[in-house]
Amino acid sequence: MENKIHFQYLIDGDDFTRAGEASSDIKSKLKMMNINPDAVRRVAIAMYEGEINMIIHADGGTIDVDVYPDKLTMVLKDTGPGIPDIDKAMEEGYSTAPDNIVSLGFGAGMGLPNMKRASDEMEISSVVGQGTTVTMTVLF
Amino acid sequence: MLVSEIMKTVNATLLTKDLPGQRDISHAFSADMMSDVLAYADSHMLLITGLSNPQTIRTAEMLDISCVLYVRGKKPDELSLAMAKRNGITVLCSNLSMFDACGLLYQAGIRGGIINNGE
Known part of the structure; x- marks a missing residue:
């Protein structure tokens, strides 16, 4: 487990216009590491939706990224309201996002399904009232 | 189809610099929902949208989309445009509706992609 590089990102929950800065940063770092473009793209999509x-x-919350020679893991952790029904949240089209988010181009109930699709493994643990942790792995 | 031909087809103006003849685009995806773009669009497609906030360019960046066409006269804000320039994304703007822009581009040979819902 020595052969890894760690990055941490703090996600500001107040500024929607800055959403994607962390994903953009990790994308350019992975490109510089010569990781295969398909994997880089999948990491970028998964993390951006996250x-x-x-x-x-x-x-907001934190994202911890570990880059190994053959894979990347990311742990997205928040202290938000939690997800009462994870199976329901995984259904395409199911959304609890407020209307103003839809006018910004998101909140169509595609976020978690997209994250699952883009990653090779995804695990969600969530406690209502305490927060959610999503762990995703992308193989190179 | 070259960016210059796309511009002629939908009467678009260029908001960023483009190297003539550099980009040959054969497929497009159109949506205002960026999650749908993230789910279904492929790299190097033309993205046609009426959503003009910075997340449009972010989405294009994540997917390696090299050209964005805004329709209905929408224009990206300064932040979006700066982001596009930094990432080498060509930005076009047309007053046509999305329906008309898509129809004309289809007629001119641009095609969509395969929507894979995993079914």
């Missing part, structure tokens, strides 16, 4: 979710639902 960032958006943290801003819409949870007033």
